[in-house]
Amino acid sequence: MRNIGIIGAGQAGLQLGFGLLEKGYTVTVYSDRTPEQLFNARLAATTYLFGRAYQYEQELGLDFWKGPGEYARGGDLDVCAAPGQRALRVQGRILHPGKALDLRAKYSRWLAEFERRGGTVVVRDVDVDALEALVPGHDLVVVTTGRNSFTRLFERDAERSVHTQPQRHLTAMIVSGMKPLHETPYPALKFILAAGHGEYFSMPYFDRIRGPLNCILLEAIPGQGLDRFGGVNTAREALERMQQVLRDFSPWVAERLEGAAIVDESSWLTGAFTPTVRKPVGRLPSGRAVMGMGDVVMLNDPIAGQGLNSASKQAHAMTRAILEHGDQPFTPDWMEQTFEHFWRTEGQFITAFTNMLLQPPPPHVLRYLGAASAVSTLADTFFDNFGEPQRFWPWIASPTETEARIQQASAA
Ligand SMILES: Cc1cc2nc3c(=O)[nH]c(=O)nc-3n(C[C@H](O)[C@H](O)[C@H](O)COP(=O)(O)OP(=O)(O)OC[C@H]3O[C@@H](n4cnc5c(N)ncnc54)[C@H](O)[C@@H]3O)c2cc1C
Structure with missing residues (x-):
């Protein structure tokens, strides 16, 4: 069975790890912190996971927080x-x-569970030298270290990155x-x-x-x-x-x-951080390639609540892509195509929706919200689509199509 290395025990890395483990892959997660350290860490985010991403976790048997607690509906x-x-x-x-779960509890519990299910956990703060040393031991190494680490390995995609400052x-x-x-x-x-x-x-x-x-x-x-x-x-x-x-x-x-x-x-x-899209293939000084996933390659402002959802969706898509690739080599071309597919189907909409919310709402969006204050189906669409931002497109970009939606919903 193939041997996959994952750097970073977060949403992207651990969800991918569990998905591959379930299919019999040999998976090693390199984490800079132990489960106990993850639990006791300082708050890094306050996140809401929408329905589809939450469902992915449930399918992997990873929802350990079924006790009391109400979440936004x-x-x-x-x-x-x-x-x-x-x-x-x-x-x-x-x-x-x-x-909306404290990620410190989630990552800590998940990392312990990952080992319990047969995954290998190596606790170490991986740097570029360490990455060079560990890459030859795996068929594929995926870097999922979040917004603070390793981003320099992945070239900024100037065309897809709208912002140059927070x-x-x-x-x-x-x-x-x-x-x-x-x-x-x-x-x-x-x-x-x-x-x-x-x-x-x-x-x-x-x-x-x-x-x-x-x-x-x-x-x-x-x-x-x-x-x-x-x-x-x-x-x-x-x-x-x-x-x-x-x-x-x-x-x-x-x-x-x-x-x-x-x-x-x-x-x-x-x-504060600068929203940035990066190229998915990271090149080490030796020329070896690693693949980026999660915040490392798609860092969005939290305004639209997308980053964790995106990390989960990327992990889901990546699990499938790895399984479908069978025994073939994980080349830089494969890495690019895999990310490109995600970008085309989901990533571009996640990023565009986030960037839209960072701007003052254009008149047709304000008009939609005004109508949504009276028409419940429009309001439901607005809130529910946070979990599936691709559903806002193409109509949200067009005043005419947005107006047609308003008229249709108002007449119903
Ligand atoms: C205030 C705030 C609110 C947010 N709200 C939402 C929300 O409501 N909904 C939403 O979807 N998203 C939200 N986000 C974004 C979300 O938190 C991130 O997008 C998400 O955590 C990214 O997951 P990840 O797995 O890519 O990275 P991370 O969650 O950052 O995980 C990376 C892991 O890698 C480990 N690591 C880092 N460096 C190394 C290293 N060198 N070696 C080994 N391990 C390493 C870290 O310890 C960490 O465990 C919010 C963010 C912020 C800041």
Whole structure:
């Protein structure tokens, strides 16, 4: 059986590892951290996994968090033309919901499970020299080390990378004591679009230690009114600034945070990164080729909640491609074709949707949202398509086709 090496124990790497293990492949995951270290790490993201990606995990028997806990089954969007002024409200269902789980709990549990199912785990912080040494021992090495490591091995794809600098300054936190969102008949993702300033998201979330709580993600346009978290050093300060932001920008939700607390000092983050698409084939100094997957090659801003979903979809597609390739060699051409297929069918839409949300909504999209505030099928389509952004295309790019959708749904 073929022997696959995977660098990085995250969504992309571990899901691929489990998929191949199940088919009898010999798989080694190289992780810079032990399960215990992954569990105790600082918060790196607050993620929601939509229905299809969640289903992939279930099919692999990887949903270990079936106990109490409600997750968003809908969205509740406020569009604010100016601070404190709600111009529009859209509520709709996520018809294919998933879960918002603390990745520290997930990666830790998955890595232990991977070994239990017969995979090999090597704990080491892999660098380029180590990669050179381990590549000859595998039929294929896939690099899935996320946004912080190894990106220099993979050339930036200038045609597909729209941005050259971060588009948002991010602040995320896990909070206890947050009052529930009462205005929707189902648990919902609260989404506030503050025109010219950025976005606020909160949702039910499963914390690694405390179980069902809530998380918040603030996406501040650099230099604008939400961008207030520079110099924040403690959880308490971060929460106080978040409370102040909400009082100023959306006082109708600020009350939900009164009396809340960030759960511990390692459960909040601030940061920024430049959304970048990279070429999928990484060349080592020796000329050997490795393949990139997940954030390493498709790094999107979290505004549209796509990165983890994309990592999962890439892992699913890659598992199939490896199986279908049988005993043939994994050449750089094969790597390119495999990524290209994913890009054509899914990746380009994931990236385009994310980049669309980073821009002020064009008039026809605002018109769609206005109609969606009254027509539930339009609202459901808007929220459900976050899990399948390719379904927004081609119509979302065309004012005429968007209008036709609005008319059709309004007449039904
Ligand atoms: C604030 C925030 C909110 C987000 N919200 C969402 C959301 O709602 N929905 C969504 O879909 N996405 C979201 N994302 C994006 C999502 O977190 C990432 O896209 C996703 O985690 C990428 O998965 P990955 O497997 O590629 O990388 P990672 O999850 O980063 O995993 C990489 C793994 O590789 C390991 N590693 C790194 N370097 C090395 C090395 N040198 N040697 C060995 N191992 C190494 C790391 O320890 C890690 O375990 C969010 C991101 C942020 C920052």
